[in-house]
Amino acid sequence: MKLLEVKNLTKAFGGLKAVNNVSFTVEKGEILGLIGPNGSGKTTTFNCINQFYPITSGDILFKGKSISALKTYEICKLGIGRTFQVVKPLARMTVLENVTASAFCRVASIKGAKEVASEVLQFCNLWKDKDKLAKSLPIGGRKRLEIARALATRPDLLLLDETAAGLNPSELDEAIDLIIKMRESGITILIVEHIMKVIMTISDRIHAINFGQTIAEGTPEQVANNPAVIEAYLGEEYAQG
């Protein structure tokens, strides 16, 4: 079943087309990796999916319905959660308060929201830090807080924007475990990632873009051996060699 369909998505900033006619689908239950060199339009694609930016042309369908005219908060209510590459913690709130605030997306009562929040914090291994202010967390904790907040909104589809960037090797393994755990709990994941160890291990399929355009799609092995992808990452000589 197609959970998310991105159809001919184009986003222009003035004359610059940051995303140009990109199409892909995310099947229910899978992990789709979105890769591409710096500035290729991955984060812009995310920002278009949750309507942070209004799209220039094309359409985005979630569960078969167009969401391209909705507001960001409505998209979250429909079941798309996201994390930010540049983390945006609610700095002067505790970790528990951060997650409780987003749990109100599905539960009305304060008691219910706190229950959801504690459950999610335990799931993300943040429970021991629940009373710390979000601004006092190290980067690994902040990245996990991003995920916890998104999870507390009970998404069907989770957009992860470079969750593993800037983590040390042991944090990296924890992050991979967490992502696999989330998939096992039934959440579909669309992930942008630069770290190949992460994206190649966990993705079912990979969609590669460069200069805002699709250059390849397939299983991790297919994409890794695709000449266009190698060229985009390493230069022309490697692609030929």
Next chain:
Amino acid sequence: MKKNVILAILGIVFLAFPLVIKSDYYQHLIIIALMWVVIGSSWNLLAGYTGQVSFGHAIFFGIGAYTAGILFSKLGISPWWGMLAGGISAMLIGLFVGWVCFRLRGPYFALATLAGGEIFRLIATNWESLTEGMVGILIIPSFESKLPYYYIALLLAAGCIFAIHLIMQSKWGYYFVSIRENQDAAESLGINTTLYKNVSLLVSSLFTGMAGAFYMNYMGFIDPQVVFSLHYISIMSILVGIVGGVATIMGPAVGAFVMVGVQETFRSAFFGMAPQWISEAHALVFGLLVIFVIMFLANGIVGDWGKIKRNVFRIKASS
């Protein structure tokens, strides 16, 4: 437990105050301070908790005051109904102000509210058929004694603080603080930030409007220079919040008493003990006080209470 005891003692002190201190003058000061508790707490809900700093709370104060005054002088409706009507009309104006100003963020929102306050002052000055312009509105106060006013102001202040306390414990409270901390993150967590900023503004304008209507009833006279004043209302609301402690429940209450106290001390030239020219300097002293608070107590008296206890009281204990 300790908190409840303190609250109970405070309650008894405030209930008993006018029965013990019979002086009209001191009762008047406390009434004005209680009114400022309401305005400061309302400002704090919007600016301190929701992060939308308003430089235009005089809009709501003035609308509340004028609603009560006009209803009485033109239609003969009791000014006590005016308190309700004043709150509601301030809310309606709040809806309009929010619709215009919430398109802007941060300092731009603050500037828009600043301009808004001046616009409403000019409207009230020039729309003479409705507001009597600079002549102002004069009504005969309902009571001669200050006691009824005192208890009404006390009820309004306690009600306002309690309502804000409840709001901050609820989903609204979480949403307000999330919006303050990061509006983009809040939006992507499913929070309709425009809606909840308006909710915060409406609650804030309701209480400020009621305070304005109370002022009309109590003082019996208003004109645009007083109730729509940038200096005496809008800036004073900010000072009350900052001095007492932004984003704390009791901060604006403490700030209100401190600011009214400082203002009166200087206005009366230290209760007549200092030369008259001192009273001219009260604006200067306000400025110095704000500089002092920002430098040493950035979170206000309540927000930095721990720091005050550590520094001031330890020095006392050791000397």
